[in-house]
Amino acid sequence: MDMLIEKIKCEGIVLSPSVLKVDSFLNHQIDPQLIHEVGREFADRFSSSGITKILTIESSGIAPAVMAGLHLNVPVVFARKRKSLTLINDLITASVYSFTKEETSEISVSKKYLSEEDNLLIIDDFLANGQAALGLAEIAQKAGSAVAGIGIVIEKGFQKGGQQLRDKGFRVESLAIIDSLENGMISFEETTENMGELIR
Amino acid sequence: MDMLIEKIKCEGIVLSPSVLKVDSFLNHQIDPQLIHEVGREFADRFSSSGITKILTIESSGIAPAVMAGLHLNVPVVFARKRKSLTLINDLITASVYSFTKEETSEISVSKKYLSEEDNLLIIDDFLANGQAALGLAEIAQKAGSAVAGIGIVIEKGFQKGGQQLRDKGFRVESLAIIDSLENGMISFEETTENMGELIR
Numbered sequence: 001m002d003m004l005i006e007k008i009k010c011e012g013i014v015l016s017p018s019v020l021k022v023d024s025f026l027n028h029q030i031d032p033q034l035i036h037e038v039g040r041e042f043a044d045r046f047s048s049s050g051i052t053k054i055l056t057i058e059s060s061g062i063a064p065a066v067m068a069g070l071h072l073n074v075p076v077v078f079a080r081k082r083k084s085l086t087l088i089n090d091l092i093t094a095s096v097y098s099f100t101k102e103e104t105s106e107i108s109v110s111k112k113y114l115s116e117e118d119n120l121l122i123i124d125d126f127l128a129n130g131q132a133a134l135g136l137a138e139i140a141q142k143a144g145s146a147v148a149g150i151g152i153v154i155e156k157g158f159q160k161g162g163q164q165l166r167d168k169g170f171r172v173e174s175l176a177i178i179d180s181l182e183n184g185m186i187s188f189e190e191t192t193e194n195m196g197e198l199i200r
Numbered sequence: 201m202d203m204l205i206e207k208i209k210c211e212g213i214v215l216s217p218s219v220l221k222v223d224s225f226l227n228h229q230i231d232p233q234l235i236h237e238v239g240r241e242f243a244d245r246f247s248s249s250g251i252t253k254i255l256t257i258e259s260s261g262i263a264p265a266v267m268a269g270l271h272l273n274v275p276v277v278f279a280r281k282r283k284s285l286t287l288i289n290d291l292i293t294a295s296v297y298s299f300t301k302e303e304t305s306e307i308s309v310s311k312k313y314l315s316e317e318d319n320l321l322i323i324d325d326f327l328a329n330g331q332a333a334l335g336l337a338e339i340a341q342k343a344g345s346a347v348a349g350i351g352i353v354i355e356k357g358f359q360k361g362g363q364q365l366r367d368k369g370f371r372v373e374s375l376a377i378i379d380s381l382e383n384g385m386i387s388f389e390e391t392t393e394n395m396g397e398l399i400r
Contacts, residue, residue, distance in 0.1 A: 029313045030262075030276040032269035059258035059278065062230075063266045069232035076230040078259065113229045 001041050001175040005188060007034060008154065008176055014184045018128075018159070019100075026153060027060035027125055038175060039067020042123060042151040045173045046072070049148040051121045053077060055114070055136050057107060060125040064153050068123055077114065079107040079136060092142045096135035099128065107135050114143035127152040127174060130161025137170065149173060156181075157189050201241050201375040205388060207234060208354065208376055214384045218328075218359070219300075226353060227260035227325055238375060239267025242323060242351040245373045246272070249348040251321045253277060255314070255336050257307060260325040264353050268323055277314065279307040279336060292342045296335035299328065307335050314343035327352040327374060330361025337370065349373060356381075357389050 013021040025031040042064070054076040056065035062078050069076040082105075090111040097104045114120070122136045133150050140147050147170065155162050155174035158181075165172050177189035213221040225231040242264070254276040256265035262278050269276040282305075290311040297304045314320075322336045333350050340347050347370065355362050355374035358381075365372050377389035 023310065024313075025275075028277065028280070028310055030266055030269070030278070032266050032276060033273065035266065036270055059262060059280075062259060062262045063276075066230055066232050066235065066263045066266065069230070070236055073233065075225075076232060076263075077228065078230070080228070080259075110223065110228055113224075 001038070003034060003037055004153070004176050007031070008178075008186060008188075012186055014181045014186060017181050018156070020154070020156070020178065020181055020186065022154065026063075030063050032063075035063045036067050036070075038064050038153055039069070040071050041175055042068040042121070042173070043071030046121050046149055046151065049121070050119050051148055052118045053114070053120055053145075054123055055079065055109070055120045055140060055145075056123045057081070057132050057136060061123055061132075064125060064151075065123040068121065068151065072121070075113075077109055079109045079139060081105050081107055092139050094135040094138040094142075096131050098131065107132075107139070109139050109143070111143065114140065114145050116144035118143070118145035119148050120145050121148055122150045123152075124150075125153045127155040127161045127165075127172070128159040130164050133161065133165055133170075137165075137168075151175075154178065201238070203234060203237055204353070204376050207231070208378075208386060208388075212386055214381045214386060217381050218356070220354070220356070220378065220381055220386065222354065226263075230263050232263075235263045236267050236270075238264050238353055239269070240271050241375055242268040242321070242373070243271030246321050246349055246351065249321070250319050251348055252318045253314070253320055253345075254323055255279070255309070255320045255340060255345075256323045257281070257332050257336060261323055261332075264325060264351075265323040268321065268351065272321070274321075275313075277309055279309045279339060281305050281307055292339050294335040294338040294342075296331050298331065307332075307339070309339050309343070311343065314340065314345050316344035318343070318345035319348050320345050321348055322350045323352075324350075325353045327355040327361045327365075327372070328359040330364050333361065333365055333370075337365075337368075351375075354378065 057079045091108040093108040149171035152174040157177040179187045257279045291308040293308045349371035352374040357377040380387045
């Protein structure tokens with residue numbers, strides 16, 4: 001996705017060979033116009049998948065998920081990382097290990113909002129080791145919901161999550177796939193970059 | 201705002217005389233079409249205020265803030281409740297006490313994204329005791345940013361936050377103001393309800 005790749009090139013900051021900071025438009029400050037287009041792109045890619053609901057995780061998944069939900073005209077459910085006091089009963093939970101934070105947290109969704117009739121699109125801002133997406137897929141499975149696919153804004157292709165999810169049979173659509181952050185440079189996977197070039 | 205009030209009447213669940221659960225469309229499951237209209241309404245009300253940026257707080261503030269940002273064509277910044285590992289330097293912080301969770305948490309925004317040139321619209325999903333909005337206003341003040349107003353999706357008019365913010369001189373625009381949750385009934389403030397009736 002051209003607009004997104006340009007934005008990453010202009011504003012992404014390489015903090016280390018594994019950490020890319022995109023907090024100027026995606027996960028601290030948000031560019032609503034860009035994320036609106038990100039949502040449209042997810043909706044286009046999954047337009048014929050019969051999606052009934054989007055499942056994401058707080059906090060940075062919410063903006064792209066809600067924009068995709070706007071275009072697909074389906075509700076969005078976000079998993080919580082902490083239990084809320086007004087949301088205590090009938091939770092479906094999964095454990096998610098964060099390599100960045102080096103801690104395991106429990107994520108949860110109310111049973112009320114996922115059912116056997118649902119065909120879910122899982123959306124998240126980043127895909128690195130795939131733990132969050134796997135946790136969301138586990139919640140979907142426990143609810144008896146189908147997972148039509150996983151939409152990711154930025155995939156770190158050099159980490160193992162994407163391959164792992166595809167090996168498990170999930171359709172993963174990442175709008176930008178980063179090949180390497182070595183030497184402070186952001187390199188994109190050729191297909192993503194070429195798709196960008198073609199659109200431009 | 202008619203559409204919102206109808207939704208609260210249909211789907212809001214009164215858990216106690218002070219707690220209204222609206223997790224079917226606002227803060228767990230999200231109705232993107234409704235929140236798109238909520239964003240449009242905020243944008244309309246603050247269209248002549250010269251807003252340069254929206255400031256909100258994770259997680260439930262993000263969806264309405266991003267939709268308002270889409271309509272006002274300005275960036276959105278969300279304050280974090282926990283420090284991120286990739287976001288450690290140059291933070292502006294404020295302490296926020298949650299009456300629901302009975303705990304104080306520190307909220308933070310990167311200095312990079314707020315400046316003396318900014319004229320902010322603060323957005324949140326709920327206004328009860330006003331602690332989150334006050335914390336966001338404190339962050340704005342520490343950044344030297346002006347606050348043009350505060351946009352709230354649902355105000356609990358029987359709690360003290362709204363009055364406190366208005367007494368401090370803030371322009372507070374709440375799209376639905378709830379007068380009472382006594383006896384399991386949701387009563388709206390007359391002006392909000394009437395505005396709903398007029399639009400209908």
